[in-house]
Amino acid sequence: MNTLIAISALGVFCLIAEIFNLRKALVPITILGLLGILGSTLHLYSIAELSSDYNNMIFADKYADAFSSLFILLTIFLVAMSHDVYKEHQTKISDYVAIKVFLLAGAVAMVSFANLSMYFLGIETLSIALYILAGSSRLNIKSNEAGMKYFLMGSFASGFILFGICLIYGTFGTFDLKEITEFSGALDKAVWFSIGVSLITIGMLFKIAAVPFHFWAPDVYEGAPSLVTATMSTLAKVVAFASLYKLLAAMNLFPTIQFQNIIVVISILSMTVGNIMALRQQNVKRMLAFSGISHAGFMLMTVLSIANAAGNLLYYTFAYALAGIAAFAVVISVTKDKGNEDVTNFNGLGKTNPLMAAVLTMSLLSMAGIPIFAGFFAKFNLFTQTIQAGYLVVVIAGVINSIISVGYYFKLILAMYTKEPAAEKQATPFVYYAVGVVAIGLNIAIGLYPTVISNLLK
Amino acid sequence: MNVSLILIILLIGALATFLSGDKFASKVALLFSLAALGCASVLVNHFLGGIDISLNNPWILQPNVSFALKADGLSLAMVLLTASLTPIIIFSGFGNHFEKSKNFYALVLFMAFAMTGTFLAADGLLYYIFWELALIPIYFIALVWGNGDAEERKKAVVKFFIYTLGGSLFMLVAFAYLYTKAGSFLLTDLTKLNLSATEQTWIFFAFFLAYAIKIPIIPFHTWQAKVYQKAPTIGTMLLSGIMLKMGLYSVIRWQLPIAPLAAKTYMPILIGLSIAGVIYGSIVALRQKDLKKLLAYSSLAHVGLIAAGCYTLTADGLSGAVSQMIAHGFVIVGLFFAAEVIFRRFGTYKIDELGGIRTQASKFTSMFMILVLASVALPGTFNFVGEFTVLYSLSQVNIWFAVLGGTTIILGAYYMLKMFQNVMLGETNTKVFADVTTSEAIVFVILIAFLLFYGLYPKPIVDLVSPSIKEILTQINRFN
Numbered sequence: 001m002n003t004l005i006a007i008s009a010l011g012v013f014c015l016i017a018e019i020f021n022l023r024k025a026l027v028p029i030t031i032l033g034l035l036g037i038l039g040s041t042l043h044l045y046s047i048a049e050l051s052s053d054y055n056n057m058i059f060a061d062k063y064a065d066a067f068s069s070l071f072i073l074l075t076i077f078l079v080a081m082s083h084d085v086y087k088e089h090q091t092k093i094s095d096y097v098a099i100k101v102f103l104l105a106g107a108v109a110m111v112s113f114a115n116l117s118m119y120f121l122g123i124e125t126l127s128i129a130l131y132i133l134a135g136s137s138r139l140n141i142k143s144n145e146a147g148m149k150y151f152l153m154g155s156f157a158s159g160f161i162l163f164g165i166c167l168i169y170g171t172f173g174t175f176d177l178k179e180i181t182e183f184s185g186a187l188d189k190a191v192w193f194s195i196g197v198s199l200i201t202i203g204m205l206f207k208i209a210a211v212p213f214h215f216w217a218p219d220v221y222e223g224a225p226s227l228v229t230a231t232m233s234t235l236a237k238v239v240a241f242a243s244l245y246k247l248l249a250a251m252n253l254f255p256t257i258q259f260q261n262i263i264v265v266i267s268i269l270s271m272t273v274g275n276i277m278a279l280r281q282q283n284v285k286r287m288l289a290f291s292g293i294s295h296a297g298f299m300l301m302t303v304l305s306i307a308n309a310a311g312n313l314l315y316y317t318f319a320y321a322l323a324g325i326a327a328f329a330v331v332i333s334v335t336k337d338k339g340n341e342d343v344t345n346f347n348g349l350g351k352t353n354p355l356m357a358a359v360l361t362m363s364l365l366s367m368a369g370i371p372i373f374a375g376f377f378a379k380f381n382l383f384t385q386t387i388q389a390g391y392l393v394v395v396i397a398g399v400i401n402s403i404i405s406v407g408y409y410f411k412l413i414l415a416m417y418t419k420e421p422a423a424e425k426q427a428t429p430f431v432y433y434a435v436g437v438v439a440i441g442l443n444i445a446i447g448l449y450p451t452v453i454s455n456l457l458k
Numbered sequence: 459m460n461v462s463l464i465l466i467i468l469l470i471g472a473l474a475t476f477l478s479g480d481k482f483a484s485k486v487a488l489l490f491s492l493a494a495l496g497c498a499s500v501l502v503n504h505f506l507g508g509i510d511i512s513l514n515n516p517w518i519l520q521p522n523v524s525f526a527l528k529a530d531g532l533s534l535a536m537v538l539l540t541a542s543l544t545p546i547i548i549f550s551g552f553g554n555h556f557e558k559s560k561n562f563y564a565l566v567l568f569m570a571f572a573m574t575g576t577f578l579a580a581d582g583l584l585y586y587i588f589w590e591l592a593l594i595p596i597y598f599i600a601l602v603w604g605n606g607d608a609e610e611r612k613k614a615v616v617k618f619f620i621y622t623l624g625g626s627l628f629m630l631v632a633f634a635y636l637y638t639k640a641g642s643f644l645l646t647d648l649t650k651l652n653l654s655a656t657e658q659t660w661i662f663f664a665f666f667l668a669y670a671i672k673i674p675i676i677p678f679h680t681w682q683a684k685v686y687q688k689a690p691t692i693g694t695m696l697l698s699g700i701m702l703k704m705g706l707y708s709v710i711r712w713q714l715p716i717a718p719l720a721a722k723t724y725m726p727i728l729i730g731l732s733i734a735g736v737i738y739g740s741i742v743a744l745r746q747k748d749l750k751k752l753l754a755y756s757s758l759a760h761v762g763l764i765a766a767g768c769y770t771l772t773a774d775g776l777s778g779a780v781s782q783m784i785a786h787g788f789v790i791v792g793l794f795f796a797a798e799v800i801f802r803r804f805g806t807y808k809i810d811e812l813g814g815i816r817t818q819a820s821k822f823t824s825m826f827m828i829l830v831l832a833s834v835a836l837p838g839t840f841n842f843v844g845e846f847t848v849l850y851s852l853s854q855v856n857i858w859f860a861v862l863g864g865t866t867i868i869l870g871a872y873y874m875l876k877m878f879q880n881v882m883l884g885e886t887n888t889k890v891f892a893d894v895t896t897s898e899a900i901v902f903v904i905l906i907a908f909l910l911f912y913g914l915y916p917k918p919i920v921d922l923v924s925p926s927i928k929e930i931l932t933q934i935n936r937f938n
Contacts, residue, residue, distance in 0.1 A: 311520070350602075365594070370590055370593075370594065371586070371587035371590045371591055372587065372591060376587070376590075380521075380583070380630065380634065381521065383630070383634045384521055384634040384637055387631075387634050387635055388638050392635075395631055395634070399627045402627055403620060403623060403624040403627060406619065406620050406623055407616075407620060410616055410619065410620075414601070414612055414616065417598070417601060417602050418601060418602070418611075418612055449518075450518050451518050451520060455519070455520065
């Protein structure tokens with residue numbers, strides 16, 4: 001609970017920082033503030049305080065605290081990169097940073113809600129922040145398109161979710177998650193309940209860009225400024241998934257066989273379509289968008305063993321998001337003055353900037369699921385658990401997709417190590433090195449000691 | 459003292475090489491690989507003295523994974539193979555100049571680290587991690603330092619990577635399934651499982667996919683020749699000398715003991731495929747115009763025979779296979795080095811453009827000749843011991859397998875001697891061929907001395923390996 005208040009306060013501080021002429025120091029102060037909040041969240045986690053506040057609107061359990069810590073960590077990385085990205089727009093930097101912090105507030109609300117209205121507030125706070133950010137490069141027509149497209153599609157999805165919440169309210173007469181969990185355990189439920197849950201699921205699948213609700217993702221990812229794409233593909237996706245998982249776990253849907261079958265189909269489709277489309281992309285951001293779609297398919301596997309997959313989901317999101325942040329640190333630093341994100345921009349990076357090339361290579365290897373990187377254990381745990389749940393078909397589809405994914409991840413690696421560099425070596429600001437190296441370092445660390453993360457939810 | 463020491467030496471060696479800078483990289487790498495060899499010999503001594511050098515620490519609790527390294531005769535034989543070939547391979551590179559050599563030699567040592575780990579791991583998941591880890595360095599070695607057209611090289615190397623990764627992922631699924639049954643990945647637990655025949659079949663073939671690609675067994679061999687040709691010779695040596703032994707070793711260590719029923723049921727098919735590889739490899743090798751490709755196909759033929767020996771499930775077959783793995787490791791490294799020596803002087807691997815070397819370089823010719831003869835299993839070389847034992851075990855299963863497998867010696871003699879004739883004999887080439895330098899000669903002499911010594915006195919290796927072979931056979935026969 002304190003987490004949410006602290007984050008909102010930090011956001012307000014960022015907004016008014018401009019008045020006190022703190023622009024130059026804004027990013028460091030925000031990072032310090034976020035680190036403090038991260039520390040206090042971890043403290044709350046360690047003393048296992050189960051606080052329920054505001055008439056049971058917010059309920060911070062281990063699940064909420066653990067995921068909130070991940071979100072705060074990711075936001076720290078994203079804010080750290082803001083300073084260089086917005087150095088041309090010094091006057092607006094406080095707005096941009098404030099929006100990112102408010103986005104985090106929405107994210108935290110989305111995993112610590114105890115009431116569906118709070119949940120919806122979280123979604124909207126997060127989404128509105130993202131709509132603004134997606135269109136934030138005002139003079140770039142692609143960014144405008146991305147913002148508009150994301151807004152239209154996103155509000156449509158929000159509508160679905162809201163309608164679903166209404167139907168659930170209509171069934172049980174309450175927004176309270178605990179009561180809903182209790183009531184939904186009953187055998188005979190009104191048909192409204194299933195319809196409501198389906199609508200919410202569809203809305204959330206849209207937010208995580210799972211097939212067949214993925215069409216917006218490539219365009220928006222490509223059009224939005226790179227830092228925003230990084231936010232969407234790491235933070236926003238992970239948040240949406242964590243809250244979908246929490247919702248579904250609370251709804252007592254299992255063991256409804258139809259629902260599981262649908263999840264199986266969507267999971268396999270997301271993995272396959274995402275990967276096959278990614279093979280054909282020349283634009284790195286589009287490629288990462290499609291790769292994100294396929295990762296959504298992998299994460300959906302956790303829903304199949306929803307009773308005890310929270311630890312695996314947390315681990316997967318950690319692995320995926322850290323690798324994503326590291327990859328985007330390189331992508332942003334390489335393409336920031338280029339005007340496009342074509343693969344050819346990475347030609348010869350292995351020669352001109354070996355460290356950045358190594359960071360990108362390692363993050364791609366992690367996404368592909370090669371050992372010692374966290375991506376390996378993430379996938380492996382998923383596979384083991386899904387086999388235990390009896391869905392060997394999904395696992396085999398996942399394996400085949402892991403092989404396909406190597407095809408496009410290696411396109412980038414090949415470009416970096418076998419092509420001749422086109423441009424002169426350019427200086428890279430220190431912050432990208434720091435973000436890339438720290439993120440991939442954390443990734444490897446949790447790859448070597450996976451228990452650190454996956455035991456958080458025990 | 460336990461076996462993790464050798465892993466630590468190699469890992470620190472890789473790091474030190476990377477930090478030492480381009481100038482000293484090769485020497486630092488050689489130093490550490492020699493230290494690893496020393497460590498390996500001490501370990502073998504300890505093992506023979508009855509000291510427990512295994513290691514089992516819990517690593518991850520959920521899923522239950524241990525950092526378990528087990529050293530028995532079989533593992534140690536393979537570790538010795540790796541540890542003795544690595545310095546030779548590194549030393550053989552002294553005549554070459556590699557750009558960014560610190561990265562290059564660090565990758566070589568890292569690969570040796572991963573391969574040694576594969577040979578030692580006694581926990582399925584740990585084993586899988588080492589197995590995959592070995593793939594990354596060789597990918598970069600072949601990609602960045604390889605020769606020939608960049609586009610073609612890229613295609614070959616990516617195909618190799620995706621192919622091997624694809625195979626191993628199915629092995630990973632098999633491990634995941636086994637874990638749900640046994641609750642641990644430890645080899646000792648997995649070999650106690652009472653799996654039904656159907657389960658064993660599925661698991662066997664999931665493993666088979668991984669190993670058949672790595673070894674390679676027909677029809678999964680298509681990546682091999684191109685990669686051998688395009689990789690720098692050091693990479694080719696690592697691949698053919700050590701890495702493909704990972705596949706063969708894993709068959710003996712993991713596949714057969716975990717799913718023996720399937721191995722028995724499908725034995726004719728498995729041996730048949732392996733022997734088809736022998737014949738196919740030999741015939742294709744006959745037609746090759748590129749020296750490295752010819753050696754690649756000869757390697758395909760030889761490992762086919764080794765695989766056949768493994769799948770006979772007899773004591774002779776397994777111990778012959780192990781001997782032949784070691785012998786083949788040494789001889790193929792020597793042959794590829796001979797190709798490299800020629801390349802350093804003539805700048806080509808094309809057999810048509812070679813010839814007339816004998817009259818100019820008598821030392822080189824005699825050493826190359828001995829290696830060729832060892833490769834065709836002339837009695838007196840270690841290869842003879844291995845191939846003969848394997849052929850004998852094949853004859854126990856079915857005499858026709860032995861007859862067909864025996865063609866490896868006849869066809870092998872034919873294509874190897876034909877190659878030798880075209881490359882070394884004939885008209886004196888107008889080009890000048892300087893005889894081997896001292897450092898090149900050292901490499902050849904060590905390899906040849908090893909092959910001849912153990913050819914005449916194979917007892918130490920056989921004695922080292924046979925207790926573990928016996929143990930594995932009891933695991934295989936536990937369903938009878």
